[in-house]
Amino acid sequence: VKVGDFLSPAGYAATVAIEIVDNRRMEMAFNVNELDIPKVKLGQKVSIKVDAVPNASFDSVVTSISSLPVIQFGTLSYEVKVVFDVPQNSPLKAGMGATADIIVDSKT
Numbered sequence: 821v822k823v824g825d826f827l828s829p830a831g832y833a834a835t836v837a838i839e840i841v842d843n844r845r846m847e848m849a850f851n852v853n854e855l856d857i858p859k860v861k862l863g864q865k866v867s868i869k870v871d872a873v874p875n876a877s878f879d880s881v882v883t884s885i886s887s888l889p890v891i892q893f894g895t896l897s898y899e900v901k902v903v904f905d906v907p908q909n910s911p912l913k914a915g916m917g918a919t920a921d922i923i924v925d926s927k928t
Contacts, residue, residue: 841914845905848880850920851890851897860885865923866902872916880904882922 848868852860860882868878884901902920906912 843906843912843914844908845903846912846914847883847901847903848918848920849899849901851892852900852922854889854896854898857885857898857900859924860900860922866904867921867923868902868904868918869921870912870916870918872913873911876910876912878904878906878912880920 862882862885864882866880866882868880870876870878880902882900883903884899886899889896889898900920900922
C-alpha cells in the first residue's frame with residue numbers, strides 16, 4: 821500500500837490499512853447525563869481509574885463537551901472527552917474499561 825492507493829471500490833467506505841497508536845497519550849470519551857452535564861466545564865480536573873490496572877489512577881482535565889445529546893433508552897446524555905498522559909512502561913492499553921470522576925467542587 822502506498823500514498824494515494826484505494827483499498828475499496830469508489831463509492832464505498834474506505835478500508836483502513838494502518839492505524840497508528842501513540843500509547844504515551846490517550847483520550848477517553850464517556851457520556852454524562854443531562855442532570856449532571858451543567859456542572860461539567862472545560863478544564864475541570866478528572867481522575868481516571870482503569871479496571872485492569874487497579875493500583876493506578878491517571879489525572880486529566882475535561883477537553884471537550886458535546887453540544888448535541890446522545891439519546892439512549894429515552895435518556896439524554898452528552899459526550900465528554902478527556903486526554904491524559906500515560907507513564908512509560910504502564911500496562912494501560914487502548915480499549916480497557918475505565919471510570920472517570922469529574923471533580924466539580926473541592927474544599928481546601
